[in-house]
Amino acid sequence: MSQPIIEVRNLSHVYMQNTPLEHRALTDVTMQVAAGECIAIIGHTGSGKSTLIQHLNGLIRPQSGTVIVNGLDVSHPKLDVKALRRQVGLVFQNPEDQIFEKLVGDDVAYGPFKMGLPLEEVRRRVQWAMELVGLSFQEMKDRPTFALSGGQKRKVALAGVLALAPKVLVLDEPTAGLDPRSRSELLERIRRLNREEGLTVIFVSHNMEEVARLADRVYVMADGRAVCEGTPRDIFGSQEILRAHRIGTPESVDILYRLRDQGYPVDVGAYRVEEAADQIVTLIRQ
Amino acid sequence: MSAEFELTRNITIGQYLPTGSIVHRLDPRFKLAAFVILILAIAICGTYVGNLFALLVCLWLFHLARIPLRYGLSGVKPAVPFILILAVLQLLFYGEIAQGGTIYLQYGVVTISSESVRLVIVSAMRFVEVIFLSSVLTLSTSTTELTHGMERLLRPLETIRFPVHAFALIITIAIRFVPTFAMEMEKMMKAQASRGADFGTGEWWRIVKRTKDMFPILIPLFNVALSRAEDLILAMEARCYTPGAARTRYAHYTAHGRDYAAVAVSVVMSAVMVGIPW
Numbered sequence: 001m002s003q004p005i006i007e008v009r010n011l012s013h014v015y016m017q018n019t020p021l022e023h024r025a026l027t028d029v030t031m032q033v034a035a036g037e038c039i040a041i042i043g044h045t046g047s048g049k050s051t052l053i054q055h056l057n058g059l060i061r062p063q064s065g066t067v068i069v070n071g072l073d074v075s076h077p078k079l080d081v082k083a084l085r086r087q088v089g090l091v092f093q094n095p096e097d098q099i100f101e102k103l104v105g106d107d108v109a110y111g112p113f114k115m116g117l118p119l120e121e122v123r124r125r126v127q128w129a130m131e132l133v134g135l136s137f138q139e140m141k142d143r144p145t146f147a148l149s150g151g152q153k154r155k156v157a158l159a160g161v162l163a164l165a166p167k168v169l170v171l172d173e174p175t176a177g178l179d180p181r182s183r184s185e186l187l188e189r190i191r192r193l194n195r196e197e198g199l200t201v202i203f204v205s206h207n208m209e210e211v212a213r214l215a216d217r218v219y220v221m222a223d224g225r226a227v228c229e230g231t232p233r234d235i236f237g238s239q240e241i242l243r244a245h246r247i248g249t250p251e252s253v254d255i256l257y258r259l260r261d262q263g264y265p266v267d268v269g270a271y272r273v274e275e276a277a278d279q280i281v282t283l284i285r286q
Numbered sequence: 287m288s289a290e291f292e293l294t295r296n297i298t299i300g301q302y303l304p305t306g307s308i309v310h311r312l313d314p315r316f317k318l319a320a321f322v323i324l325i326l327a328i329a330i331c332g333t334y335v336g337n338l339f340a341l342l343v344c345l346w347l348f349h350l351a352r353i354p355l356r357y358g359l360s361g362v363k364p365a366v367p368f369i370l371i372l373a374v375l376q377l378l379f380y381g382e383i384a385q386g387g388t389i390y391l392q393y394g395v396v397t398i399s400s401e402s403v404r405l406v407i408v409s410a411m412r413f414v415e416v417i418f419l420s421s422v423l424t425l426s427t428s429t430t431e432l433t434h435g436m437e438r439l440l441r442p443l444e445t446i447r448f449p450v451h452a453f454a455l456i457i458t459i460a461i462r463f464v465p466t467f468a469m470e471m472e473k474m475m476k477a478q479a480s481r482g483a484d485f486g487t488g489e490w491w492r493i494v495k496r497t498k499d500m501f502p503i504l505i506p507l508f509n510v511a512l513s514r515a516e517d518l519i520l521a522m523e524a525r526c527y528t529p530g531a532a533r534t535r536y537a538h539y540t541a542h543g544r545d546y547a548a549v550a551v552s553v554v555m556s557a558v559m560v561g562i563p564w
Contacts, residue, residue, distance in 0.1 A: 059476050082482060090480040097470075098477040100505040110502065114482035160481060 006033040011065035025051040027224045038201045040211040043221030057088040089166030095157035105141030111164045129163040151182030171203040212250045237269035252276035309351035314435035316545035320552035327556030336562040337411040344418035433458045478502045
């Protein structure tokens, strides 16, 4: 494993501290992410996923424990928060809600302008970010934002974060609420950002197909703790882990488990759709 | 610092503290009436002893409702600057009007007499008492109960064609959405901060810049509010809501002896506050 770009150690967080509505969101979470990895964080609603990722760009400061991002200590009181946020781009759930400019290009340019970059550089960044998410700069930059489809709006929002040129991209349920085609396209864009542009990607998801398709490693959260960590093969290949943490499985894994229960010799760890299909084809041929 | 974006923490409107005390269990119509009577009495009462008594009544209500006093105090805290400014202004410029008593100091337009001192102290006390009372009321009554009570108390206005039901509905919806929009706003602030926005860091005299800084939050917030309003209309119409139609309601209140007793007690206490001559 190469040098970790993100190191979270014994992180705990309590919301509304010292009020009767006090609520413990994170307990003693430890995680490490190497540069260039693609990490999925899964867990049920209220397991602390969103709280955890908001620590990564300093929206929430650690109450106890440490978070170190590319050498920057997030708990340090004199931390340059803006510098941190340029390194870690955070895309919230339903990010299209945050679009506020009239034209697509202007909205994407908001971040770079706030960084104080010269106009030429801003323009270059906007073009780069828009092309990365699959929006043609020439065609789309002067489109009004309100006339876009849901999938396009989400891409604009994603481009708005990418225009900061972050090293780490953190996404909270990036495909929630999209139609299947936009979903699949967006996933492909994220995969390429990770593989081709070398961005470290951390994403929260409820969709196990996505996790199986994208993630190098998976963290499972439950009740504010990181209860389990491993490759998708480790996680989906172990019925004990799946049962213990009530993790849903991708359909391909489901089928493999059912085949195995019927007595067929299948490898449940080979869960990718293509691998599973290959195994089934082999079975049929036998 | 870590509470930088915790907006929901500061919102006490609609906060309900279910302790199940007798104050909580009162019929909201009678409870509201009793509190209105007390607040009116406080507004009229202008004596030291009367206000001390009112303060005691407030403390007793906190005790009776089993609500920790610090809730009342946290409501007073943000009002302290106003109370102080008001007190200073009254002390300096009210001597002319509040004549009588011994005059302590007279300098130009500034007259400080025992009467104006009394006025200053009494109005500060009134402020605190009213905040205490409304804290007890809102902390012990859910917003639905509160609006039901209000609707009933306002019903006489229907004779002059005042749309009481619609008014109560508006209030309910408004209160219902305060925490929702606080959460939306929190999310929006975080999202824009992630893109490099900063709020309220510019120098205070650069009003235009500081206002412009708020656009990235306000515009999306308006968008969200409008689309939520549309959803709400659809949801209500889908469930056959018709404006102005005669409606029955789910919650029926029956008055018990304790409800009449509550109003009676508040009348007696109010009479004491107003009646005390010192």
